[in-house]
Amino acid sequence: MSEIVGGIFTSHVPGIGAAIAKGLQQDPYWKPFFDGFVPVHQFLEREKPDVAVVFYNDHGLNFFLDKMPTFAIGAAADYRHEDEGWGIGGFKPFVGHPALSWHIIEQVVGDEFDPVTCQSMLVDHGVCVPFELCWPDAKAWPVKLVPICINTVQHPLPSPKRALALGRSVGKALESWPGDEKIVVLGTGGLSHQLDGERAGHINVDYDKFCLRNIVADPEALTQHDTLDIVELAGSQGVEILNWLAARGALTGSVRELAHNYHVPISNTAAATLLVENHATVHA
Amino acid sequence: MLMTRTDSTAARRVIPGTPVFDGDAAQKGLGLNAMCYSFNQAANRAAFVADEAGYMDRFALTDPQREAVRQRDVPGMIAAGGNVYYLAKLAGILGLNVQDLGALQTGLPIEEFKAALLAHGVTERSVAP
Numbered sequence A: 001m002s003e004i005v006g007g008i009f010t011s012h013v014p015g016i017g018a019a020i021a022k023g024l025q026q027d028p029y030w031k032p033f034f035d036g037f038v039p040v041h042q043f044l045e046r047e048k049p050d051v052a053v054v055f056y057n058d059h060g061l062n063f064f065l066d067k068m069p070t071f072a073i074g075a076a077a078d079y080r081h082e083d084e085g086w087g088i089g090g091f092k093p094f095v096g097h098p099a100l101s102w103h104i105i106e107q108v109v110g111d112e113f114d115p116v117t118c119q120s121m122l123v124d125h126g127v128c129v130p131f132e133l134c135w136p137d138a139k140a141w142p143v144k145l146v147p148i149c150i151n152t153v154q155h156p157l158p159s160p161k162r163a164l165a166l167g168r169s170v171g172k173a174l175e176s177w178p179g180d181e182k183i184v185v186l187g188t189g190g191l192s193h194q195l196d197g198e199r200a201g202h203i204n205v206d207y208d209k210f211c212l213r214n215i216v217a218d219p220e221a222l223t224q225h226d227t228l229d230i231v232e233l234a235g236s237q238g239v240e241i242l243n244w245l246a247a248r249g250a251l252t253g254s255v256r257e258l259a260h261n262y263h264v265p266i267s268n269t270a271a272a273t274l275l276v277e278n279h280a281t282v283h284a
Numbered sequence B: 001m002l003m004t005r006t007d008s009t010a011a012r013r014v015i016p017g018t019p020v021f022d023g024d025a026a027q028k029g030l031g032l033n034a035m036c037y038s039f040n041q042a043a044n045r046a047a048f049v050a051d052e053a054g055y056m057d058r059f060a061l062t063d064p065q066r067e068a069v070r071q072r073d074v075p076g077m078i079a080a081g082g083n084v085y086y087l088a089k090l091a092g093i094l095g096l097n098v099q100d101l102g103a104l105q106t107g108l109p110i111e112e113f114k115a116a117l118l119a120h121g122v123t124e125r126s127v128a129p
Helices: A014-021 A031-047 A098-110 A125-134 A160-176 A205-214 A219-224 A227-234 A238-249 B023-028 B030-038 B042-050 B052-058 B063-070 B074-079 B084-093 B098-106 B110-118
Strands: A003-010 A051-056 A071-074 A116-118 A144-150 A182-188 A254-266 A269-279 B122-127
Touching: A003 A031, A003 A125, A003 A160, A003 A238, A003 A254, A014 A125, A031 A125, A031 A182, A031 A254, A031 A269, A031 B122, A051 A125, A051 A160, A051 A238, A071 A098, A098 A144, A098 A160, A125 A182, A144 A160, A144 A238, A160 A182, A160 A219, A160 A238, A182 A238, A205 A219, A205 A227, A205 A238, A205 A254, A205 A269, A219 A238, A227 A238, A238 A269, A254 B110, B023 B030, B030 B052, B030 B063, B030 B084, B042 B052, B042 B084, B052 B063, B063 B074, B074 B084, B074 B098, B084 B098, B098 B110
Parallel strands: A003 A182, A051 A144, A051 A182, A071 A116
Antiparallel strands: A003 A269, A071 A144, A254 A269, A254 B122
């Protein structure tokens, strides 16, 4: 039987990838963010997951506005990054897990979601930066990838309630997967930030702390706001918390926070990392 | 007598200082955003640099979009339907990062914009025993 070992939630600011490329992890500006990954590295070393199911949003690499899926599930044998327009790259390629992807697709469509299915899919910094953060010394990624892309770009966006429900459906699929893989779930993006408009630079520490306080024990608390409420609270791009909510939903067992790190600012963003363990049974 | 609102914009929620990239913006901005999307390829970035006006012709930019690009007017690009994730690709060609974009939209000098972010000065860490 498969095992869902836990969840890793992290910001995915492209500048983090540039900082890694320049070796700035110990630089005073970056250190408070990168230090938050020490418990994550220990966890991954201990658990050694085989597969990562990643909830993220595409920023205009694979999807353009001509065809914009609300939910898209990768079902490719391999994935790669390409130039996103700034020339940053050098991200390692990914091995997919098509059989698990299709198992997830069967489950979520059975639960009346309507995802786009992608047998060919580029993955952008929303996937690559978290992988670099999680496995900084890997020559090749030690996990297979199932990417699940959520529209956080073009309104109307899916509701927080819907994102959480999608995650729960994915979690059901992972639980019923007959393989013996260990699976880790990632949710990327956020926390509060806004890149556009006169309010660019908006950060909301109180809302971010509300999310960090509640997402593990009571994710429904985050569904009291609709997407525009979240845009107002967390900023236009802070709405990437939808990816975190979906990832949280996929952790269907008994969950416990192992660590979190919250640091403002990284670029225009309130950067956060959260590590959650998941067990099928409640520890007595 | 009660007013009956029939246009789609009437009930739209306004969040101060915050453009919501919705269907109206997506329609209005399609040409500009398509051009920016093309900048994922280095050859297209070079073609734009070599002949900005000619390159804008290929994507049928509207007059306000052309003018905003010509003037490096970021709020103008947003008002003309530009989406910031796509505009960021154009900004890269112009040597601007998202913090520069923030400064240009808020009207703050870049150092003040960065200082305002640094002023939050929050680092909070917790590790379970």
